[in-house]
Amino acid sequence: MGIHNPAQNGTPGLTSGAVLVIATVIGGGMFSLPIAMAGVWFTGATVILIAIALMMLLTGLMLVEVNLHFEPGASFNTFTQELLGKKWNIVVGIAFGFVLYILTYAYISGSSAVLSQTLMKYSGIHFPAKFSVIVVTLFVGIIAWYSSLLVGRITTVLILGKFIAFFATFSGLVSHIEIAKLLDSASVAIPGTSYLPYVLMTLPFCIISFGFHGNVPSLVKLYGKDGVPNITRSIVIGTVFAVLLYIFWLAVTMGNISRASFSPIIAQGGNIDVFVEAIGGIFTSRYMDLILTFFGNFAVASSLLAATLGLFDYIADLFHFPNDPLGRFKTTLVTYLPPAFVCFFFPNGFVYAIGYAGLAFTIWSVILPPFLVKSARRRYSSAIYTAPCNNTMLNLVIVCGVIVYLTVVLDVLGWLPAFK
């Protein structure tokens, strides 16, 4: 009897995996979207978001297929080395570390900007951004040093706070959406404007915003080889949730701030504080303003803690720092000091950082998975799970990944039009 009792089945329920994916996917990247997508505006942005979400969903499933050929717990490092060899593994290792470092920089930049703004608003005293950078870094550094478990717990609380604040804020904003602004109708549009030239530059931002791929090994470890349906469902749920939330977020922001009014926000570096300030301006009630500030603080703080935990483990593993107070102290220093140092001198690089993170992320979340799958399908005759992609689809994804790099080439040549 007991054999058929589902309670004795070892794998956890769908909720654990879905929450893990949702928590990773939705992060600070979301704050870069309205700014990165201002050039193509709402209609174009919706199409691009859906397309990129589909692509990222597929590459996530490809990683599941590959990961299941290995024991649960195997990481990117293991399967890249095994299937594609040492050279690929070095490139992927560097890109992996780069993404996590630069996201940490972006989140410290975002959090300290929001913190400075909040302190200024409620105390009237001007706190320089540098001061906030130190406070934020000490805060996360001490928590991470103390224990990863504490980071996990605090992040859960912050994520909960983030969602409550998000819906409280945005239910208030929905009634303010103006269709003319949202569709950039003739009455509010910049005369003779165009949208298509700005498509390419949105891609790295969308790709990073749908990123969760570093967590595929954690999902496989969580559910084991018997829990495949839960692994794939968690990924589908997380991605669908993110795409709906992002479209809603763009509707709310672009339906409130017209395309023409985005220019001053972009000109100020596009950091989150400027943005929160701009949306806050349309509230007549002080209460809504408070909730929005609350949301901004929670959203970036939870991303900061969640993303940097990955970096923390990566660094500890890379340098073989032990898990004792001194070892963790060294790991904390190597994790947070470099990004904090850069942030101290360049506090407003949030949007740029997300863009560069997107480019490095493209290497291991878009280009790498199809190559891994090709190699795995050649090597193993059977698979526990097969991602819904044939060879043509795999090649198409590789081409898409390479197209993203056109952004860099055009940018270096100065041919990439930027919406200013």
Ligand SMILES: N[C@@H](Cc1ccccc1)C(=O)O
């Ligand atoms: N998707 C996350 C960033 C991220 C990318 C890749 C891995 C982990 C996190 C965000 O929007 O902020």
